């Protein structure tokens with residue numbers, strides 16, 4: 001085992017309140033960190049750092065935990081720039097464009113899908129993301145959903161079966177038959193490749209009874225529930241997520257007071273996706289209301305070709321601060337520890353002893369620059385398991 005000393009860290013965000021300044025971010029100034037066997041084994045003041053086999057000098061940069069992007073639709077084919085341009089010219093987002101991507105994805109080879117997913121994954125890594133969740137949902141047949149998850153599994157352990165993304169066009173006359181397929185043969189084929197099950201519970205997608213049936217079938221197959229809810233309108237999504245003990249309910253743009261209270265008094269994380277609100281010119285989710293009520297908030301990209309073709313967590317942080325009234329510290333926490341909570345992980349999203357040595361070094365003296373300097377390529381170096389992350393796109 002080789003121990004690596006990361007030295008000359010100007011500002012280290014650990015997300016461990018027991019370390020550093022006592023804040024939720026657990027900031028240590030003039031810090032060092034030792035990684036061994038992929039894990040953090042020591043954190044503290046640089047002048048107290050122990051000896052190690054190797055040394056990485058970070059030159060006074062700020063270091064943050066690698067971002068945890070807990071909501072992506074990573075594996076698909078094609079792109080929808082024409083739809084985006086039309087929307088920016090005034091057409092509303094309806095979710096109907098999903099079938100455009102479904103058609104392109106079904107027609108694509110595994111090699112094409114794999115290459116596109118690897119390209120996006122490399123973009124994410126280069127912008128500081130070290131843990132991603134990846135959903136299926138652009139196949140919507142037994143075989144296509146299975147292969148999307150199989151390809152996702154090559155890139156992450158956090159894979160999510162989303163056969164209930166939309167009812168595909170060919171099943172429009174038989175919704176019940178499609179839900180039965182998702183809960184039956186499709187689930188059987190996908191469960192070995194997935195950790196999570198998800199459903200798009202919203203107007204124009206799946207209703208409460210359908211969503212409940214899908215998540216119950218997934219749970220019976222050993223998958224853990226999470227769901228898309230309350231993006232387009234108020235509805236049953238948040239209530240159902242809390243009732244079923246889902247790890248996360250994602251979007252949360254349209255919430256009643258009961259929804260906010262339910263989230264605040266549960267372990268279900270409210271995952272907000274400002275890249276989607278930005279890209280669909282929709283009203284942003286009210287992060288301030290959720291935080292003030294005491295809910296746990298995560299931030300993620302929702303990377304997908306229709307409503308949020310965004311891979312950059314620094315952009316998401318900047319949007320959350322500027323448009324959703326989160327403080328820079330709240331937004332960083334939500335993009336790291338919050339994402340980890342949304343994936344029920346305690347080994348990522350923090351940099352205390354025992355955590356994975358997944359870290360991003362910023363060309364900046366403080367993490368605040370993530371929101372303060374939007375658009376600047378601040379992420380200088382990314383390490384996963386204590387090693388330099390691969391960010392090339394081959």
Ligand SMILES: [Zn+2]
Nearest residue numbers: 071073228302
């Ligand atoms: Zn999504």
